[in-house]
Amino acid sequence: MRKSGKYRTAAGMAALLLALTAGGCASDSGTAEGTSSSSSVEQTKTMTAGQADSSAASDSSVQDGSEQEGQVENLAMYVPYGDEGGYLMVDQESGSVFTVTMPEEIYDIDGNKIGQEDLEKGNILRIYGNGIMMNSYPGQYPGVTKIQVEETGSPSDADQYQEIIDGIYQEPDPAEVPLLSLEYRTTQAIVSAATSIGSYRWEYPAEDGTMTEEVADAPVISQWEVLNEIDFAEPTDLTLSFTETPKQVTVTRWPESVKGQAELPEGEAVEVKETENAQQYLLEKADTGYLYLVKAEWENGYTDYGFQTIKK
Numbered sequence: 001m002r003k004s005g006k007y008r009t010a011a012g013m014a015a016l017l018l019a020l021t022a023g024g025c026a027s028d029s030g031t032a033e034g035t036s037s038s039s040s041v042e043q044t045k046t047m048t049a050g051q052a053d054s055s056a057a058s059d060s061s062v063q064d065g066s067e068q069e070g071q072v073e074n075l076a077m078y079v080p081y082g083d084e085g086g087y088l089m090v091d092q093e094s095g096s097v098f099t100v101t102m103p104e105e106i107y108d109i110d111g112n113k114i115g116q117e118d119l120e121k122g123n124i125l126r127i128y129g130n131g132i133m134m135n136s137y138p139g140q141y142p143g144v145t146k147i148q149v150e151e152t153g154s155p156s157d158a159d160q161y162q163e164i165i166d167g168i169y170q171e172p173d174p175a176e177v178p179l180l181s182l183e184y185r186t187t188q189a190i191v192s193a194a195t196s197i198g199s200y201r202w203e204y205p206a207e208d209g210t211m212t213e214e215v216a217d218a219p220v221i222s223q224w225e226v227l228n229e230i231d232f233a234e235p236t237d238l239t240l241s242f243t244e245t246p247k248q249v250t251v252t253r254w255p256e257s258v259k260g261q262a263e264l265p266e267g268e269a270v271e272v273k274e275t276e277n278a279q280q281y282l283l284e285k286a287d288t289g290y291l292y293l294v295k296a297e298w299e300n301g302y303t304d305y306g307f308q309t310i311k312k
Helices: 014-020 155-168
Strands: 002-004 041-044 067-068 071-081 087-091 097-100 105-107 124-129 137-141 145-152 180-185 190-194 194-203 209-216 229-232 234-243 248-255 268-270 279-288 290-298 301-310
Touching: 071 155, 087 155, 180 229, 180 301, 279 290
Parallel strands: 002 209, 097 137, 105 145, 229 301
Antiparallel strands: 041 190, 067 071, 071 087, 071 124, 087 097, 124 145, 180 190, 180 234, 194 209, 194 301, 234 279, 248 268, 248 290, 290 301
16 A cells, blocks of 8 residues: 655654653653653753752752762663663662763673674662753753673563653554654753654555555655755754664755755755664764754665755
8 A cells, every 4th residue: 555645854852852862861850741842943951969959840860879089980780671772760769760971981791892783681780970960851961981791680670660751652653754853962961853854655564464654755855845054153063863773874065055946956865873782873073054964774665864054
């Protein structure tokens, strides 16, 4: 069966998507009552442990950690979920939940260097970092420098947090086209931004087991009705975060002067690099004044995403 789709935007999903991927930062609320932003661009506030207000809904995981030699330590349980590398850290003192930017230094209980993929459900981790946390839910902690497995624990130990997982994560709907969000840093914040969706072709199994194909044909990116904008002051690294792991990602850009044109000249190919997180790609030194087109491919289709960079 073939269905016609309509090209659309992914606005409003960025903050939640970034929290659900394995990249991330320290924490916000210690319960599952936090909400994600509905705007297409979210600037995440930062605070240090000393600035945290105990009456606010900010995470106390960093605040409760012990400090040694300028490092803040936290003890947290590793709780993975889904099939795409999603996880939460649950602080064992405050009960707050957060994700981290995984450091290069991750060690098992015997002191051997390992990777994130070697961490197991229920592991108790000692997390070392700079104590700067991001006010979001789940929290984000980008300043982690080292992780040490303190106790092996048991997968059943993590079952007590299933209600929290259920509150922030749902199994992907195979009929939904994957989404792409962007993450970048400014001097004052980590910014999450959604992208617009253009053409796509997506196959998925219907309830009766037959394959359904949905197709949307958009005009060239210079004529998209909605093209989400991001702004920064100087060339900036962008992390491209997909809700499903793509097989291939390519990026092309055009100067903003082409906006409105019905036909486009050949665009400039932009290199993107794979990261340790299979759902994320790195676009280094993105510049302002361009229209960027990201094409991602999967076994069952492709999607075109777009955004415009503006000089701040």
